[in-house]
Amino acid sequence: MYNFEFVKPSSVEEAIAALKEEDAQPLSGGQTLIPTMKQRLNQPSKLVSLLGIAELNGVSAEGSTVTIGGATPHAVVAADASAYPALAALASNIGDPAVRNRGTIGGSLANNDPAACYPAAALASGATIVTNSREIAADDYFQGMFTTALDEGEIITGVKFPVPEAANYQKFEQPASRFALTGVFVAKYADGVRVAVTGASNDGVFRWTEAEEALSGNFSADAISGLTVDASDMISDLHGTAEYRANLVKVLTGRAVAAC
Structure with a gap:
């Protein structure tokens, strides 16, 4: 590791001011940032920790909405997001205990790893990403x-x-990292069904719109039996071919629907 400055502001305003300095970078749980710094793939001169900002931590439920602070660890989401059981279950199966107690939802969504779990939950839920300056619909956030x-x-x-x-989330995990080799989050709302897929595409998290249309008319695993998933833009690596991942999308979607 190389030398860098570390600051831990106590408010969002202080954090934003610190981030205006050259080569400053926010630090949430650090589960991705710190390893990349050790490998010299990322070399910020200043890290601005968000973990000391009380307003960024915690889970609350009001009406039909669950709000989670950006610096809330996965373990807290798993324990406190009982108003949204599928989301709590997803959080409880991220990484290992060390990762769950340190990694944060905001850090995961900001990094937008193509195999991370939270992007699928946010996209399938039609979530709103709240920042220090605006609100961004999940459909517009992931690019x-x-x-x-x-x-x-x-x-x-x-x-x-x-x-x-x-709702339900099904993850076929890579056993060493517990990232999603492919993961599918299905959420049924009064106005239709949303299906989001992570870990499968070279473009990152995406919505399987054909399945959404079929399931909105008939919410059963049988509704997608005749569908196929295009493998042309799927990830192909030593863990699985593009065709394998495309098949997993369909299989996991059916399992998620059956588990709802």
Whole structure:
């Protein structure tokens, strides 16, 4: 590791001011940032920790919406997001205990790893990403692998999840990292069904719209039996071919629907 400056502000305003300095970068749980710094793939001169900002931590439920602070660890989401059981279950199966107690929802969504779990939950739920300056619909937020709508110096302060009538997340995990080799989050709302897929596409998290249309008319695994998933833009690596991942999308979607 190389030398860098570390600051831990106590408010969002202080954090934003610190991030205006050259080569400053926000630090949430650090589960991705710190390893990349050790490998010299990322070399910020200043880290601005968000963990000391009380307003960014915690889970609350009001009406049909669950709001989670951007610096809330996965373990807290798992324990406190009982108003949205599928989301709590997803959080409880991220990484290992060390990762769950340190990693945060805001950090995960800001990094937008193509195999992370939270992007699928946010996209399938039609969540709203709240930052220090605006609110961004999930459909507009995710813009490709490791790419989001966040501007430089903008931080995630919270995420608003509309609670669906039924939901389930199915993950076929890579056993060493417990990232999703492929993961599918299905959420059923009064106005239709949303299906989001992570871990499968070279473009990152995406919605399987054909399945959404079929399931909105008939919410059963049989509704997608005649569908196929295009493998042309799927990830192909030593863990699985593009065709394998495309098949997993369909299989996991059926399992998620059956588990709702």
